[in-house]
C-alpha cells in the first residue's frame with residue numbers, strides 16, 4: 001500500500017480546530033480534511049443518520065488511499081465510531097484505522113480536576129449518548145461528571161454570530177444550567193470541535209477558578225504517541241507536510257469560513273461522497 005495523507009473528518013468546520021493543532025504537533029505528515037458541510041450540523045441528528053453519514057465519509061477517505069482517519073467531531077465519535085471500528089472495519093479494511101476524539105480526551109481529563117468534578121459541554125447528540133461519563137468512568141471511577149447540551153452554539157458559530165453581543169445570552173444560558181447542577185465543577189471541557197471559537201466569550205462568563213479545556217492539544221499529543229507506538233501505521237502515512245481541504249458543499253463558501261477555524265487561508269475543493 002502506498003503511503004497516503006491522514007484523513008481528518010468533521011460535520012463542517014469544527015474539525016479544523018483539531019487539524020490546526022495536528023499540524024503544529026506533527027507538521028511532517030500530510031493531511032486531507034473533509035467537512036460534510038452540506039449535511040451539517042450532525043448534533044441534532046439520530047444515531048442511524050450520524051452513523052450512515054460518517055461511514056460514507058470514512059469510505060471516501062479510504063478511496064483517497066488513507067490508512068488512518070481521525071473523526072475530529074465529537075458527535076460522530078460518540079454516535080458512529082464504535083460501530084465503524086467493531087462492525088465495519090474488520091470486513092471493509094482490516095488494516096486501516098479510524099480514531100476519534102473522545103477516548104484521548106477522557107484519558108486525561110480527570111487529571112486536570114482538583115475537586116474531582118468536571119463539566120462537559122457538547123452537542124445534543126454527544127451529551128445524550130453519555131459517551132463522556134461512560135468513558136471517563138473507565139479511567140477515573142471517582143470523578144463526578146456533569147453534562148450540558150448547548151444546541152444553539154454550533155448554529156451561532158457557523159453563522160458568524162459568536163463574537164456578537166447576542167452570543168453572550170446563549171453562553172450564559174448553558175453555563176448557568178451546567179453550574180446549577182454543581183458549583184464544585186473546576187474543569188470544563190468544550191466537547192465539540194466548534195466551541196473553541198466561543199472560548200473567549202465562555203471565559204468571560206465562567207465562575208472564578210474554573211479551568212477551560214479544549215481538545216486540539218490533547219488529541220494531537222495522543223496521535224503523536226499513537227504513531228510512535230504503531231510504526232507500521234506511521235509508515236502508511238505520507239510525510240511531505242501537505243494539506244488538502246474538501247467540502248461536500250460550496251468550496252468558495254468553505255474557504256471563506258475555514259480561516260476562522262484554522263487560523264490561515266485554505267484552498268478547498270468540492271466533493272460528492274458517493
Ligand code: DGL
Nearest residue numbers: 014041042043074075193
Ligand atoms: N463539531 C462537531 C462536534 O465536535 C459538531 C457540530 C455539529 O453539530 O455538526 O461535535
